[in-house]
Amino acid sequence: MSDTFVIETSGLCKQYGAVEALRGLSLAVPAGSICGFLGRNGAGKTTTIKVLLGMARATSGTAHVFGVPAGSEAGGVDVRRRIGFVSDDKDLYDYMTVAETIRFTAAFFPRWRDDLEQRYRRSFDLPPERKVKALSRGTRTKLALLLALCRGADLLILDEPTSGLDPAMTEEVLQALVGHVANEEMTVFFSSHQIAEVDQIADRVAIIDRGRLVVSGSLDDVRERYCHVELVFDGEAPQVTFTAPGVERVRRQGRVLTVLSSAGADGIAAEARALNPVSVQTVPATLKEIFLETVVGEN
Numbered sequence: 001m002s003d004t005f006v007i008e009t010s011g012l013c014k015q016y017g018a019v020e021a022l023r024g025l026s027l028a029v030p031a032g033s034i035c036g037f038l039g040r041n042g043a044g045k046t047t048t049i050k051v052l053l054g055m056a057r058a059t060s061g062t063a064h065v066f067g068v069p070a071g072s073e074a075g076g077v078d079v080r081r082r083i084g085f086v087s088d089d090k091d092l093y094d095y096m097t098v099a100e101t102i103r104f105t106a107a108f109f110p111r112w113r114d115d116l117e118q119r120y121r122r123s124f125d126l127p128p129e130r131k132v133k134a135l136s137r138g139t140r141t142k143l144a145l146l147l148a149l150c151r152g153a154d155l156l157i158l159d160e161p162t163s164g165l166d167p168a169m170t171e172e173v174l175q176a177l178v179g180h181v182a183n184e185e186m187t188v189f190f191s192s193h194q195i196a197e198v199d200q201i202a203d204r205v206a207i208i209d210r211g212r213l214v215v216s217g218s219l220d221d222v223r224e225r226y227c228h229v230e231l232v233f234d235g236e237a238p239q240v241t242f243t244a245p246g247v248e249r250v251r252r253q254g255r256v257l258t259v260l261s262s263a264g265a266d267g268i269a270a271e272a273r274a275l276n277p278v279s280v281q282t283v284p285a286t287l288k289e290i291f292l293e294t295v296v297g298e299n
Contacts, residue, residue: 007064009026009048009051010061011025011026011063012048012051014047014059022044022051024211025208026217034181034190034202035189036202038191039193044208046159048191048208051063054075055071065083083155094133098126098129098130098133101147102150106150116149117150120142121146123176124172126143134203141161141169145161149176154187155187158189174201226261226280228259228284229265229280229281230287231266231279232281243271246264247267247268257277265282
């Protein structure tokens with residue numbers, strides 16, 4: 001296992017009966033990155049996280065966190081202490097107060113940061129004597145995030161951290177994450193189907209569809225690789241199969257033929273000249289367009 005990657009999976013498969021939740025997922029998350037894990041509902045994001053945390057066992061393939069096999073007994077406790085996790089459900093003990101929840105959690109983590117606890121209790125405006133069951137969804141999220149950020153974790157794993165939050169609360173949570181990573185040495189791996197959130201705070205992206213990785217890399221590299229090549233013709237756009245590398249999708253609409261490329265425009269543009277288009281235009285693809293084009297296709 002490489003020291004440069006905090007998370008590594010290879011050929012990871014997970015079946016639940018006849019359902020294939022993961023189908024050969026190979027993923028690498030570099031240390032120090034903020035990696036957005038994008039996918040539609042049911043794409044395999046939560047299953048991946050459960051395997052990484054040892055909450056589910058892979059059917060085949062491998063998964064390592066900090067170089068240790070996910071879910072292994074040897075070194076498993078030490079690895080889990082290095083991970084902060086916030087689930088989509090924000091599981092907390094409803095009968096405890098906010099202060100009791102914090103003290104209870106801190107007792108399990110020798111690296112607990114009292115300075116960060118005080119900072120986030122103030123910035124998140126958490127009422128110490130209020131019962132967890134009386135907290136709003138947004139306040140529960142902020143409490144769960146405090147518990148994850150203050151334990152001195154080297155890796156923060158978040159499963160749909162802003163699900164159900166209003167735009168103002170979402171922005172507060174995202175800015176807290178960005179500020180924390182800027183001041184602390186850690187890696188963030190967060191699953192989401194909110195493309196704008198990934199675009200806003202991530203420096204790396206992994207897009208999963210039907211249990212397989214379809215796009216991966218630094219956000220800048222992904223944006224540089226992907227583009228639309230639009231060909232306009234005098235009459236109806238021809239039906240054509242491009243042989244240039246990187247062709248992901250070809251769409252015909254009237255006089256326009258649009259090609260999504262993951263390898264730049266040069267090869268497609270050169271091949272297109274033989275078709276005698278009226279014009280050839282290259283348009284950068286947004287992360288939203290890349291997502292929609294790569295996860296929508298044949299089963």
